[in-house]
Amino acid sequence: MSWPMNRREFLKMGLGLLASLAVPWDRAAVTARTHPGSQRPPNVLILVFDAFSALNASLHAYPRQTTPNLAQLAARATGYHRHYAAGNFTNPGTASLLSGTYPWTHRTLQLFDSVAKPLAGNSIFREFAAAGYRTVAYSHNLQALSVLEAFRPDIHQFIPLQELCLLDNHFSDLLFAKDYNVAVWQERLFHGADRIHARSTSLLLRSLSQKIWSAQVRSLEARYGELFPRGLPKMHDQIFLLEDAVDWLASNLPQIPQPFMVYFHVIPPHGPCNPRREFVGLFDDSWRPPHKPRSFFPQGPSDELQNYHRRQYDEYIAYTDAEFGRLYRSLERAGTLDDTYVVVTSDHGELFERGIMGHFTQTLYEPIVRIPLLIFQPGQSKRKDVYAPTSCVDVLPTLLHAAGQPIPDWCEGQVLPSFASEARLEERSLYVVEAKRNRKYRALTKATVAIVKGPYKLVHYFGYPLHQDAYELYDVDNDPEELNDLYESRKELAQPLRAELLSKLEEVNRPFA
Amino acid sequence: MATFSDRLPSRHDIYLLFGACVLPVQAQALFSYLNEFPSLLRHMTVWDALSAGAYSFTFALFESLVLLLALALLAILLPARWLKDDFASKGSVALYALLPWLVYSLSTEIVSWPRYILLSAGYLLLLSLLYLLLRRVGVTAGSIKALLERVSLLAYLHVVLDVFSLLVVIVRNL
Numbered sequence: 001m002s003w004p005m006n007r008r009e010f011l012k013m014g015l016g017l018l019a020s021l022a023v024p025w026d027r028a029a030v031t032a033r034t035h036p037g038s039q040r041p042p043n044v045l046i047l048v049f050d051a052f053s054a055l056n057a058s059l060h061a062y063p064r065q066t067t068p069n070l071a072q073l074a075a076r077a078t079g080y081h082r083h084y085a086a087g088n089f090t091n092p093g094t095a096s097l098l099s100g101t102y103p104w105t106h107r108t109l110q111l112f113d114s115v116a117k118p119l120a121g122n123s124i125f126r127e128f129a130a131a132g133y134r135t136v137a138y139s140h141n142l143q144a145l146s147v148l149e150a151f152r153p154d155i156h157q158f159i160p161l162q163e164l165c166l167l168d169n170h171f172s173d174l175l176f177a178k179d180y181n182v183a184v185w186q187e188r189l190f191h192g193a194d195r196i197h198a199r200s201t202s203l204l205l206r207s208l209s210q211k212i213w214s215a216q217v218r219s220l221e222a223r224y225g226e227l228f229p230r231g232l233p234k235m236h237d238q239i240f241l242l243e244d245a246v247d248w249l250a251s252n253l254p255q256i257p258q259p260f261m262v263y264f265h266v267i268p269p270h271g272p273c274n275p276r277r278e279f280v281g282l283f284d285d286s287w288r289p290p291h292k293p294r295s296f297f298p299q300g301p302s303d304e305l306q307n308y309h310r311r312q313y314d315e316y317i318a319y320t321d322a323e324f325g326r327l328y329r330s331l332e333r334a335g336t337l338d339d340t341y342v343v344v345t346s347d348h349g350e351l352f353e354r355g356i357m358g359h360f361t362q363t364l365y366e367p368i369v370r371i372p373l374l375i376f377q378p379g380q381s382k383r384k385d386v387y388a389p390t391s392c393v394d395v396l397p398t399l400l401h402a403a404g405q406p407i408p409d410w411c412e413g414q415v416l417p418s419f420a421s422e423a424r425l426e427e428r429s430l431y432v433v434e435a436k437r438n439r440k441y442r443a444l445t446k447a448t449v450a451i452v453k454g455p456y457k458l459v460h461y462f463g464y465p466l467h468q469d470a471y472e473l474y475d476v477d478n479d480p481e482e483l484n485d486l487y488e489s490r491k492e493l494a495q496p497l498r499a500e501l502l503s504k505l506e507e508v509n510r511p512f513a
Numbered sequence: 514m515a516t517f518s519d520r521l522p523s524r525h526d527i528y529l530l531f532g533a534c535v536l537p538v539q540a541q542a543l544f545s546y547l548n549e550f551p552s553l554l555r556h557m558t559v560w561d562a563l564s565a566g567a568y569s570f571t572f573a574l575f576e577s578l579v580l581l582l583a584l585a586l587l588a589i590l591l592p593a594r595w596l597k598d599d600f601a602s603k604g605s606v607a608l609y610a611l612l613p614w615l616v617y618s619l620s621t622e623i624v625s626w627p628r629y630i631l632l633s634a635g636y637l638l639l640l641s642l643l644y645l646l647l648r649r650v651g652v653t654a655g656s657i658k659a660l661l662e663r664v665s666l667l668a669y670l671h672v673v674l675d676v677f678s679l680l681v682v683i684v685r686n687l
Contacts, residue, residue, distance in 0.1 A: 109556065110555060110556040112556075113556045176568075176682070176685075176686050177686075178685070178686045178687070179564070179682075179685040179686050181561075182557070182561050182564050182565050182568070182685070183565075183568055185553060185557075185565040185568075186565050186568030186569050186572070187568075189545060189546060189549055189565070189569055190569070190572060199541070199544065199545040199548065200541075200545060201541065201542040201545040201546055201569040201572065201573070202538075202541070202542070202572060202573075202576060203537060203538045203541040203542075203576065203612075203616065204538075204576065204580075204615055204616065204619055205572070205575075205576050205579070207616070207619030207620040208619050210619075210620075211619055214622070437555075438555075439554070439555045439556070440555065440556040440557070441558070
């Protein structure tokens with residue numbers, strides 16, 4: 001628009017202003033009411049950045065500027081500042097996001113695990129497909145692929161893992177697509193179960209394929225070494241560029257028949273943290289997080305080593321954030337965002353404290369279960385911030401509500417504040433479940449479960465050899481670093497939460513008694 | 514001029530050597546699978562956990578066939594008295610003599626090429642000595658063949674399991 005304005009531009013601006021005044025304050029609620037029948041339903045894009053801890057995002061006041069793009073773009077989104085994953089690693093976290101139920105319901109408890117077969121129809125894909133949406137899914141992550149495979153009958157376009165990988169040694173999804181979740185275990189055994197001392201089921205072929213793969217990796221590293229000095233982004237035997245995934249979305253999203261519901265799960269910032277050159281060394285600063293006491297389950301690394309890896313993780317987040325910014329602007333230019341809800345979130349967080357590194361742990365401290373959630377509504381121009389605790393199980397009902405669809409009764413989540421006509425989440429209890437040492441179809445007897453209610457989080461460890469029945473209680477609002485365990489000193493707070501949690505566990509264990 | 518089928522070892526020898534190929538491959542698959550079986554049961558039904566094994570055994574069958582085909586190809590290409598005659602005994606000796614070298618070569622990142630070449634030369638020497646032994650002492654080849662006859666029953670029990678596993682894999686992917 002030129003300045004000074006001509007008469008035509010002045011009239012257009014005036015009409016625009018009048019129209020915006022006519023739009024009620026809660027646009028989401030109106031969108032949900034007006035979409036059915038009156039116009040095409042909105043598209044939905046769910047972007048999952050794996051292992052993205054909200055506590056390492058400057059968007060949520062982290063001291064390092066890890067997410068300048070997300071922070072800037074959040075001015076046009078609804079940001080949830082206390083959003084929880086339902087588990088502490090990919091499988092339960094992803095399954096809960098996509099099914100709107102907790103791990104003790106969908107039973108995705110372990111690595112390479114998926115939802116219980118009778119529940120495979122309870123998914124965001126089934127609901128949106130039934131509403132006439134084109135459903136599309138992609139995952140860089142093999143663990144998420146296991147979850148997605150269960151929902152595959154309801155996914156119209158399942159993008160093969162290989163399509164957005166530079167190199168991939170994985171074959172189960174190509175050869176045994178109809179029995180993926182069992183075949184992937186054979187493949188895992190074939191590759192030696194990802195463990196150093198594990199034996200491969202293959203005497204020679206696995207080593208031969210590994211040799212070929214190593215040669216291919218060396219060739220790629222020679223090609224991309226300048227751009228990625230710390231190594232190429234990878235996980236398991238997949239090597240990929242986040243740039244390729246972003247380019248794919250930017251060019252293909254506008255081509256997908258509308259309305260669409262696209263689920264896109266990319267590995268960064270999940271380690272190994274290999275960002276592009278300009279992000280390496282970005283946080284070589286003197287900042288140090290507060291020292292925290294060791295957990296029940298320490299893995300041993302020193303604070304110094306943890307801080308070293310945290311710095312690399314922060315750099316990888318900054319790289320991921322830059323790519324998201326590039327994607328957002330590209331979709332904006334293409335006009336895709338005019339009628340698309342964009343959800344940015346993660347499946348779980350990451351931990352670099354208390355002697356624990358990564359997310360393979362039995363603990364549920366905030367950095368590992370607090371994840372970002374930003375929802376960009378079409379046409380939203382004003383930032384909204386929600387500080388009430390919310391869970392990943394709320395995403396499914398919220399998106400269905402926004403699309404004007406009914407919410408299925410099996411869903412354990414609720415419509416999120418700013419989308420619902422009334423916010424009822426303040427006094428609701430949320431749960432986080434870690435039970436990878438529990439058998440899938442047995443009552444939970446060896447697990448860690450947290451209940452989050454208002455400002456408090458009570459964590460219950462049970463069934464572990466040294467911790468048969470242990471608790472921790474934190475006031476997360478006033479003690480976000482979880483430095484003061486209140487369980488012993490504030491019994492009047494702990495007891496009702498404990499009683500509620502035990503009652504819930506009894507309820508969810510009943511079918512397996 | 515000999516036809517292609519004339520170059521092939523006898524059917525009985527192929528049968529015996531296939532048994533010899535199956536044993537180490539199947540032992541590796543079975544041992545590794547049984548090692549992981551309890552962990553599979555943590556998140557699978559018993560039927561699914563057994564089916565995971567079916568994939569392993571199907572792969573073992575494939576791997577055994579690859580080994581047999583490699584040896585058969587050598588028998589066709591090399592002069593008949595090198596490998597084709599007494600295919601079962603010569604082939605099984607070559608297989609078991611080469612196996613440690615193959616496992617080592619494929620599973621290790623070779624850092625020192627001189628050391629690797631020395632090791633390989635050692636293996637070639639061992640192979641040559643065994644070959645000479647087989648040629649000079651007729652009874653050795655016969656003993657090996659007799660041994661192969663005896664273990665072939667066990668080997669073919671594994672093959673039955675592998676074929677059944679292949680059927681399971683096919684059915685699960687229909």
